[in-house]
Amino acid sequence: HRKNISVDYESLQSQKRVIMGMLKLLRIKYVFDKHNSTKYEGDDFLAYLVLNKKPTEKVIIISSDKDFNQLIGKDVKINNPRKD
Numbered sequence: 001h002r003k004n005i006s007v008d009y010e011s012l013q014s015q016k017r018v019i020m021g022m023l024k025l026l027r028i029k030y031v032f033d034k035h036n037s038t039k040y041e042g043d044d045f046l047a048y049l050v051l052n053k054k055p056t057e058k059v060i061i062i063s064s065d066k067d068f069n070q071l072i073g074k075d076v077k078i079n080n081p082r083k084d
Helices: 009-025 042-051 066-071
Strands: 059-062 076-079
Touching (some): 042 066
Parallel strands (some): 059 076
16 A cells, blocks of 8 residues: 655665664664564554563553554553644
């Protein structure tokens, strides 16, 4: 369903480097599939990580995708940037 989207990969990589640098400075942990080895879509990958997190880990998902609401729990919160 997304085959006709044109992507500027050079710009995307530049933006990714800036964002990752900012997260590192803020000491915010992040995970990404560097080699696209999982072949999962982002929402499935995130759901897997949340469902397999350590009991002591807390998760904040920043997304407006309502499908993530099913992951909300004691240690899993959602921040919708379109509402907040």
